[in-house]
Amino acid sequence: MTLPHILPLLAFLLHLAGILAAMHAVMNTRTAQGAFAWALGLSLLPYVTLVPYLYLGRSHFHGYVTLHRAHHRRLSQTTRRGERVGVPESCVRYSEMAQMVRGTFHPGQQLKLLVGGEAAFEAMFQAIARAEQCILMQFFIFHDDMLGQRMQHALLERASAGVRVFVLFDGIGSHALPGHYVETLRKGGVVIYPFATRRRPNRFQLNFRNHRKIVVVDGSLGFLGGLNVGDEYLGLKPPLAPWRDTHLQLAGPAVVELQRSFAVDWHWVTGELPPMLPSSPAQGSAHTLIAATGPADPQETCSLFFTAAINAAHKRLWLTTPYFVPDQAVMSALRLAVMRGVDVRVLLPSRPDHFTVFLASTLHARDAIAAGIRIYRYQPGFMHQKVILIDDDTACVSSMNLDNRSFRLNFEIGALNVDRAFAADVERMLTEDFGKAVEITREEYRRSPYVRRLAMHVARLFDPIL
Structure with a gap:
């Protein structure tokens, strides 16, 4: 022919x-x-x-969903016996969140805000060095660079001391991780696997990434937030340096929820369960709800989480996100918050790490400004933190971005904390961040050349996959 x-x-x-x-x-x-x-x-x-x-294009998967839900119920039944039922009075306005994520507001949390990569990783390395029984670790990205090698050595040292070490990394997020990095850890006694929603590799599937960042040491000390294991998160890679990010350290009963989230993912990948150690006693003042969200949930939990958080604000709602691509529900909630007199501010990067998302975010920022939402761009470097401050008593640190990928396609995790002292720490941090930012107006869009404005509108067409 x-x-x-x-x-x-x-x-x-x-x-x-x-x-x-x-x-x-x-x-x-x-x-x-x-x-x-x-x-x-x-x-x-x-x-x-x-x-x-x-x-x-694929937006559904089945094997993981069935196992995820069944295993979540089994874990909940076996590990929540004897836990306090109900929502504390100070947390009542978030009761629908607890019901949605099938979680509990754990009292007595000790919280520490970790501002920046150096502070966060130093705290994690110190905790890892003190581990005596077990380390659970999950990151979206591992790089074989200076920070990645330091993490490798820290885990190998603890494994050689008899500590059981379990590590998950996302197969797509860590696509550049060389095989010898993983093999070195395995030979040293670290149990490490890539995460995927299908046990058989599928190179045609880029959705459903595990974007969670979790570290749990001996069941008593936990970490979560926006940081991954790579030199860029320490601000060592121009042109995005310095890198602005935030992590959370917590001790108390809520750490068991981090173990549960890790255990569900670990069981899917390996068919086995990691150790579930008892958490430390309640000695702090915060009530903490751990929200593990993802596309295996019966509802679009992450989008609803943001919507509920915004609706709970009476006086103030400050948001920081690297990607501002809100869906209709979240954008409507932001508009309504402005209408009821809430001080709504959103802190965005001034430099792009993903150009298409940055263009779409700029167009959404224009619409937000028109609705009375105050939009700021962080000037010193790239702003990657995912933090929410609600009124004077509530703050959330998470891995959740304000985009459709986090809302519907990624597995995420966050900690909603009701505590005036912690909220005051977050307020001080964000006040300093906003002090290093420039408030933008609709002129940012109007002054842009026509071709750039056209590119913004084209980029917004891709909102469902951004």
């Missing part, structure tokens, strides 16, 4: 594949907007959209 005969056949087969993929998109994409966008593109332009759909 000659080339002139082959090309029409290939074009026909490609369009047929596009139509079949469009039917799959209509049946499986979570939102109507996303289904319409994929179906239109796949039907009319399969040459452009078919390959991206193979990587980004």
Whole structure:
């Protein structure tokens, strides 16, 4: 068969594949907007959209969902016996959050705000060095660089001392991690695996990433937040340096929830359970709710978490996020907060690490400003922290970004803390951050060249996968 005969056949087969993929998109994409966008593109332009759909279009998975929910129920039944039931009076306005994530506001938490990569990793390394029984560790990204090698050595040292060490990393987030890094850890006694929602590798699946960052030492001390294991998180990689991020250290009964979250993911990957050690006694003043969210949840838990947090604000709502791509529910909640007189401020980066997301964020920022939301851009370097301050008594530190990927496609985790002393610490931190930021107006959009404004609107078309 000659080339002139082959090309029409290939074009026909490609369009047929596009139509079949469009039917799959209509049946499986979570939102109507996303289904319409994929179906239109796949039907009319399969040459452009078919390959991206193979990587980004899948929005459902089954084996992990079934096991995740069953295992979560089993863990809850076996480890929550005897725990206090109900919501403390100071936390009543967040009761729907606790019900949604099937969690508990644990009293007596001791909290420490870790501002910046150096402070956060020093605290983690000190805790790891003191480990006597078990270390649970989960990060989205591991790099084989200076920080990654220091972490490798710290884990190997504890494993050689007889401490049981369990590590999860995301297979896509850590795609650049060389095999010898993992093998060195395994040979040294560290049990380490990549996370994926399918046990059999699927190179056509980039969704459903495990974006959680968890460290638990001896069941008593926990860490979570926005940092990953890489030199850029210490601000050592221009042009994004200095890197602004925040982590949380917590001790008390809520640490058991971090163990549960890790255990569910670990059991999916390995078929086994890691040790579940008792947490330290309640000696602090904070009530803490651990919210582990993800696409295996019956509802879109992360988006609802943000919506509920915004709706709970009476006087103040300060948000920091590297990516500002809110869905309709979150944007409506922000608008309503402004209408009821809440001081709503959002701190964004002034430098992009993902250009398409940055363009979409800029357009959403314009719409937010028009609604009365105050938008700031952090000037010294890249701003990656995920922090919420509500009124004078509540603060959340998490791995959750304000975008569709966190809302619906990634596994995330956060700690909502009700405590005036901790909220005051967060207020001081954010006041300093806002002092290093510039408030922007709608002029940022108006002054942009036409081509850049057009690029913003095109980038927003990709909101469902950003």
